[in-house]
Structure formats: C-alpha cells, structure tokens
Amino acid sequence: MDLWHRCAHAQSGRAGVVGVKILIIGGGGFLGQKLAHELASQGKLRDRKITGLALADITTPASVDASFNVQSASCDITDRTAVDLLLAGRFDVIFLLAAVVSSHAEAEFNVGMQVNLHGVLNVLEAARSQQNAPVLIFTSSLAVFGGDVPDPIRDWTVPNPQTSYGTQKAIGELLVNDYSRRGFVDGRTLRLPTISVRPGRPNRAASSFMSSIIREPLNGEEAICPVDPDFAHYYLSPRLCIRNLIRGAEIDAVDLGQNRTITMPGRTLTIRQMIDAMTSVAGPEPAKLIRFEHDPKIRDIVSGWRFDYDPAKALALGLKADENFEDNVRYYLQDDMEQPPES
Amino acid sequence: MDLWHRCAHAQSGRAGVVGVKILIIGGGGFLGQKLAHELASQGKLRDRKITGLALADITTPASVDASFNVQSASCDITDRTAVDLLLAGRFDVIFLLAAVVSSHAEAEFNVGMQVNLHGVLNVLEAARSQQNAPVLIFTSSLAVFGGDVPDPIRDWTVPNPQTSYGTQKAIGELLVNDYSRRGFVDGRTLRLPTISVRPGRPNRAASSFMSSIIREPLNGEEAICPVDPDFAHYYLSPRLCIRNLIRGAEIDAVDLGQNRTITMPGRTLTIRQMIDAMTSVAGPEPAKLIRFEHDPKIRDIVSGWRFDYDPAKALALGLKADENFEDNVRYYLQDDMEQPPES
Numbered sequence: 001m002d003l004w005h006r007c008a009h010a011q012s013g014r015a016g017v018v019g020v021k022i023l024i025i026g027g028g029g030f031l032g033q034k035l036a037h038e039l040a041s042q043g044k045l046r047d048r049k050i051t052g053l054a055l056a057d058i059t060t061p062a063s064v065d066a067s068f069n070v071q072s073a074s075c076d077i078t079d080r081t082a083v084d085l086l087l088a089g090r091f092d093v094i095f096l097l098a099a100v101v102s103s104h105a106e107a108e109f110n111v112g113m114q115v116n117l118h119g120v121l122n123v124l125e126a127a128r129s130q131q132n133a134p135v136l137i138f139t140s141s142l143a144v145f146g147g148d149v150p151d152p153i154r155d156w157t158v159p160n161p162q163t164s165y166g167t168q169k170a171i172g173e174l175l176v177n178d179y180s181r182r183g184f185v186d187g188r189t190l191r192l193p194t195i196s197v198r199p200g201r202p203n204r205a206a207s208s209f210m211s212s213i214i215r216e217p218l219n220g221e222e223a224i225c226p227v228d229p230d231f232a233h234y235y236l237s238p239r240l241c242i243r244n245l246i247r248g249a250e251i252d253a254v255d256l257g258q259n260r261t262i263t264m265p266g267r268t269l270t271i272r273q274m275i276d277a278m279t280s281v282a283g284p285e286p287a288k289l290i291r292f293e294h295d296p297k298i299r300d301i302v303s304g305w306r307f308d309y310d311p312a313k314a315l316a317l318g319l320k321a322d323e324n325f326e327d328n329v330r331y332y333l334q335d336d337m338e339q340p341p342e343s
Numbered sequence: 344m345d346l347w348h349r350c351a352h353a354q355s356g357r358a359g360v361v362g363v364k365i366l367i368i369g370g371g372g373f374l375g376q377k378l379a380h381e382l383a384s385q386g387k388l389r390d391r392k393i394t395g396l397a398l399a400d401i402t403t404p405a406s407v408d409a410s411f412n413v414q415s416a417s418c419d420i421t422d423r424t425a426v427d428l429l430l431a432g433r434f435d436v437i438f439l440l441a442a443v444v445s446s447h448a449e450a451e452f453n454v455g456m457q458v459n460l461h462g463v464l465n466v467l468e469a470a471r472s473q474q475n476a477p478v479l480i481f482t483s484s485l486a487v488f489g490g491d492v493p494d495p496i497r498d499w500t501v502p503n504p505q506t507s508y509g510t511q512k513a514i515g516e517l518l519v520n521d522y523s524r525r526g527f528v529d530g531r532t533l534r535l536p537t538i539s540v541r542p543g544r545p546n547r548a549a550s551s552f553m554s555s556i557i558r559e560p561l562n563g564e565e566a567i568c569p570v571d572p573d574f575a576h577y578y579l580s581p582r583l584c585i586r587n588l589i590r591g592a593e594i595d596a597v598d599l600g601q602n603r604t605i606t607m608p609g610r611t612l613t614i615r616q617m618i619d620a621m622t623s624v625a626g627p628e629p630a631k632l633i634r635f636e637h638d639p640k641i642r643d644i645v646s647g648w649r650f651d652y653d654p655a656k657a658l659a660l661g662l663k664a665d666e667n668f669e670d671n672v673r674y675y676l677q678d679d680m681e682q683p684p685e686s
Contacts, residue, residue: 157500158498158502178507182507257490
C-alpha cells in the first residue's frame with residue numbers, strides 16, 4: 001500500500017492538469033476487472049487522457065495492460081486509515097463498487113453494516129478530507145426496492161428495501177446525494193439491475209440461476225432452473241453495465257438535478273424469453289440442458305423482487321438497456337466464454 | 344447516570360410482567376416534556392400500566408409529577424458507552440426524539456452526522472444488544488422530502504432530502520425499518536409536519552415565524568412574517584403531535600406492513616388562513632401586530648419545502664390531523680400560554 005501510494009503520488013505529479021486519474025474500489029471483482037479493461041481500451045474518460053488507474057480491493061486485484069500506469073493495492077474499506085492512505089492519491093474519478101453482497105449481508109449483519117455502510121462512509125469522509133471533490137460513481141442495486149409500492153417503479157418511488165443489503169445501499173444513495181450537495185464529492189449512484197449473462201461459476205446468490213441457465217448450457221453443461229418459465233425479472237448485460245458506469249462518470253453534474261441516484265435501465269424478461277433468445281443465437285441444443293426443478297426457498301426470495309421499472313431519468317441521460325436478450329447471449333459468447341475471468 | 348441506572352433496574356424488578364417501562368431520549372425538549380406530561384396523565388400505554396419513566400437528554404431534563412417512578416438522566420447519544428448504560432434499564436418502549444435540528448446540522452455537518460446518524464445507530468445497536476426488542480418510536484421529519492418529485496407526496500414517494508438534516512433523518516428511517524425487520528427492535532418512524540403553534544420563544548429555525556406570527560400576537564407582542572400571505576405549508580399542533588406519537592407506540596406491528604415509516608398527517612394552510620383562524624378565535628387585535636417584511640433568505644429556504652401530502656397510511660392507522668387551525672390556536676391558549684415551558 002505504502003509503495004503504491006507513493007507511486008500514485010509520483011503519477012499525479014506527471015499527470016499535469018489535463019489527465020485524469022482513476023481509482024476503482026472493488027477493482028478485483030468481475031465488474032471492476034471489466035471496467036479496468038474497458039478504461040485501458042478507451043484510454044480516456046470525461047474527454048481527458050487517463051494518466052493513471054489504481055485498482056483496490058480486499059485482496060490485491062489483478063492488474064490490466066494499459067498505455068498508462070496501473071497500480072494494484074489491497075485496501076479494507078472498513079479501515080478508515082487505509083482508506084485515507086488510498087485516497088491520498090487524489091484521484092479525479094473514483095468508482096466505488098466494493099460491497100458485501102446480498103446473501104452475505106443478510107447472514108452476517110455486522111459485516112454488511114461495516115462494509116456497506118461504514119465502509120462507504122469511510123470513502124466519502126476520506127474524499128471529503130482531500131478537498132478535491134472527485135467524481136464518485138457508487139453502485140447501488142435494485143434491491144433497494146420492495147414492499148408495498150405500486151408498479152412501475154419510477155424515479156420517485158421510495159426505496160423500501162426488504163434486506164439489510166438493500167437498506168445499506170439505500171443509505172449509501174442518500175449519503176452520496178448529501179456529500180455531493182455539499183460539494184465534498186461529485187457523486188453519481190447507479191442502481192444495477194440483475195446482471196445476465198454473468199461470467200464465471202454459479203455462486204450462492206439467489207439470483208445465480210438467472211445467469212447459469214444460459215451460461216452453463218452454452219458451455220455444454222447442465223443447469224437447473226428453480227422457478228417457472230414465466231418468472232419475470234429485470235436484466236442487463238455486463239457489457240452495457242460497464243458502458244453505463246462509464247456514462248455515469250461522464251454525465252455533467254448539472255444534468256443530474258436534485259438527486260444523484262439513477263436506476264440503470266434493463267429489460268424485463270421471462271425465463272422463457274431468455275431461453276428462446278439463447279436458442280435463436282446458439283441453436284436448439286443448449287436449451288435441452290436446462291432442467292426445471294422447483295426450489296421453494298429460492299422462489300420465495302426472488303418472487304419478492306421487483307421487475308417493473310420506468311428508468312426515465314437514466315434513458316434521458318444516455319444510459320442504455322440491451323436491445324434484446326439475444327444481445328446478452330452474444331456478448332457472453334464474445335466477451336466471456338473464450339476467456340473466463342479468474343473470479 | 345449510574346445511580347439512575349440502578350434505580351431503573353430496581354424499578355424493573357418491581358414492575359412485574361404487566362407494567363410498561365418507558366424511556367424518552369430527548370426528554371428535555373418541548374415535545375419530550377409534553378410527552379412525559381401526557382404519559383403521566385394517562386398512566387398507561389399499550390393497555391399496560393406505566394411502571395417507570397426515564398427522561399434522558401444531553402442535559403438532565405426536568406422531571407414530571409406522576410403516579411409512577413420518574414427518573415431523569417443526562418446522556419450524550421454520540422457516546423455508545425453512555426447509551427449502553429442508559430438502555431441497560433431494559434425499557435419496553437423507547438421514544439427517540441433527540442436530534443440536532445435542521446439549521447444546526449446544515450451549519451455543522453460533523454455534529455449533525457454524529458448525533459443524527461451515529462447517535463441513532465448507537466441507540467439501535469444498544470437496543471439490539473439488550474435483546475428485548477423494545478417498541479421504538481423514532482421521530483423523522485417532512486424535511487426528508489424535496490427536489491423533483493411529483494405532488495402530492497404519497498406514502499411511496501422517495502425521500503429526496505435537500506438538507507443534511509433531512510438526509511440523516513431519511514437514513515434513520517431506513518435503519519429503523521431494517522432493525523425492525525430483523526427483530527432487533529419493534530420500530531415505528533413518525534415524520535413530523537411543522538409544529539404550530541410551538542410554545543416558547545422564536546429560534547433560528549427558518550420555520551420559526553410559522554409559530555411566532557400566531558404566538559407573539561396572542562401575547563400582545565409584534566411579530567414579523569417574512570413571506571407572503573399566500574405562502575402554504577403543512578402544520579400540526581403540539582397536542583395532536585403528542586397524541587400521534589402515543590398512537591405510533593400503540594399500533595400493532597403487523598398493521599405497519601413492510602415499511603415502518605409513517606408520515607404524520609397535518610393540514611396545508613396559507614399564512615392568510617392561519618391569521619384568519621387566529622382572528623376568529625381571539626378577535627381582530629392580534630392580527631394587527633403582524634408586520635409583513637420580506638426576507639429573501641428565509642423565503643428561499645422555506646419555498647423549497649413541500650406542502651402537498653397524502654398521508655393515507657397514517658390516517659388508516661388512526662393518526663390524526665387537527666380539524667382546523669382554529670383548534671391549533673385554542674390548544675396554544677389552553678396548553679401553553681399560561682405556563683410557557685422553560686425551554
């Protein structure tokens with residue numbers, strides 16, 4: 001950390017006034033790594049040349065090849081001193097992707113609060129103390145929505161989370177808004193839909209099947225679908241998610257109005273529609289590898305999730321959903337199947 | 344504190360299973376004192392005899408006469424150890440009224456965060472560690488609303504605060520919901536309208552004139568109104584506010600559904616309507632003591648506030664607004680003018 005910190009400072013000195021220095025907190029996760037690769041490929045952000053990229057995560061993230069300096073560091077965001085040291089690099093743009101995920105925050109309340117609430121506060125306070133008001137892109141989740149609210153969920157619908165994860169993310173949204181209003185950061189919160197097709201292996205998230213029923217059959221493996229074919233949910237591809245994160249960083253602050261929170265657009269699809277899309281892209285064989293086996297425990301969790309959204313603000317600001325789920329399937333084949341990420 | 348703490352324990356031992364032991368955090372404020380007097384007068388809460396009442400505040404609150412044991416203690420809610428000691432009394436019902444108010448939280452960001460966010464977290468964590476899941480009544484504010492949201496503000500309208508105070512209160516609402524969902528407390532958040540006629544003296548709150556234009560003239564004193572007569576806002580009398588706080592404590596948890604937050608009902612009134620109501624109760628003389636003097640600074644603040652609410656959930660749960668502003672004037676004359684509280 002200390003070495004990296006000094007490197008970051010040196011880099012800052014070389015950057016001059018026109019360059020942009022970027023930090024990804026949560027840079028080791030699958031979105032963090034994809035974002036790093038995309039930034040390396042673009043070479044610029046907010047119409048400025050990228051002069052440095054730092055990837056931080058609880059364990060030191062894999063680096064990426066780029067024309068600019070890339071540093072990796074481990075940082076536990078629950079440790080304020082470590083976060084202060086990290087942000088002493090005075091970044092122009094910070095992506096705050098790090099989080100304890102839904103099931104983990106539900107199982108271990110204290111861990112979720114420490115990372116998802118106090119960790120976010122640590123980053124905001126460290127940014128505030130640097131007094132350079134960085135652009136901060138914070139990822140929230142549609143898990144902030146739930147309970148007795150009418151469909152469709154609009155930009156002015158109350159976050160009414162029914163999980164501790166959703167609660168902590170909703171709190172993060174409020175903090176990013178207030179720290180931005182006060183000029184401590186130039187924040188933007190993006191609420192992510194469920195990402196599909198997610199690369200990698202199945203995990204213990206209740207939503208895991210929403211990628212694995214496509215991913216595993218495309219790889220010639222069997223997959224189990226625990227809900228009915230007419231189960232509907234709201235999806236976005238990793239590729240569009242990354243584009244939207246970058247767009248989120250590039251929006252002019254004045255265009256964000258009086259609320260920095262944006263529901264990232266997705267598409268509402270049934271399981272049947274997703275499978276049909278896979279078949280139209282990859283032929284009839286993969287679908288035969290899906291076995292429907294009811295799992296009441298998973299069904300009870302996911303049927304509480306919302307799928308009817310009207311992300312008007314995001315669309316007006318130039319964020320995009322996938323055109324159709326055939327694209328999601330194609331993006332998986334193009335971006336992820338040949339080179340599955342290490343995560 | 345220590346003496347009081349032991350007293351509280353002794354009281355607990357005498358209470359038996361049918362009594363109810365109550366704590367008011369913020370018991371020294373004008374609402375806390377009114378609530379204490381009302382509880383003393385009723386002698387019971389949630390159909391159970393009150394067996395003890397503790398009043399805590401940053402300075403030791405005035406006690407009240409009651410048929411049950413009343414203790415007063417100082418407690419700084421930003422001090423977790425002090426809060427743990429306070430809640431070791433294992434109260435059945437806790438009213439959490441303590442807060443740094445709007446203008447203070449805006450002027451001193453750190454103080455607002457410490458009291459309104461970390462202080463509330465300290466109370467919730469202390470309650471959680473006691474494992475008796477007390478009924479917790481948390482006061483929020485209509486200051487959580489603002490920005491680009493359509494009128495009227497409904498139960499599912501997003502809190503979009505434009506002040507740090509509103510932000511901190513909105514975070515408290517989310518925390519009370521999640522700590523309740525997990526069974527750590529049995530929480531209820533009540534969002535208070537602007538209270539009028541507030542007893543006492545004018546203060547530096549931007550809303551101060553909304554009481555003083557009635558209160559001062561009734562006391563034969565001049566008052567300045569910094570906005571036009573057609574300025575509209577949303578009001579509730581102290582008397583109905585206290586009744587609603589008590590009702591909030593008595594609602595069955597199951598009736599609260601998937602969101603513990605309730606917008607307390609009020610009435611939308613223009614300055615002209617308030618003055619007319621005063622005249623109809625107290626004759627034409629008081630109104631002559633009001634001088635209209637534009638204050639652009641105050642107007643800019645208060646014109647950002649919302650006044651159009653549809654508090655359907657609160658009304659369904661038995662909370663009430665004043666019938667008309669004549670009642671607010673009468674309540675002030677009956678409850679407060681003879682004996683102005685020390686605050």
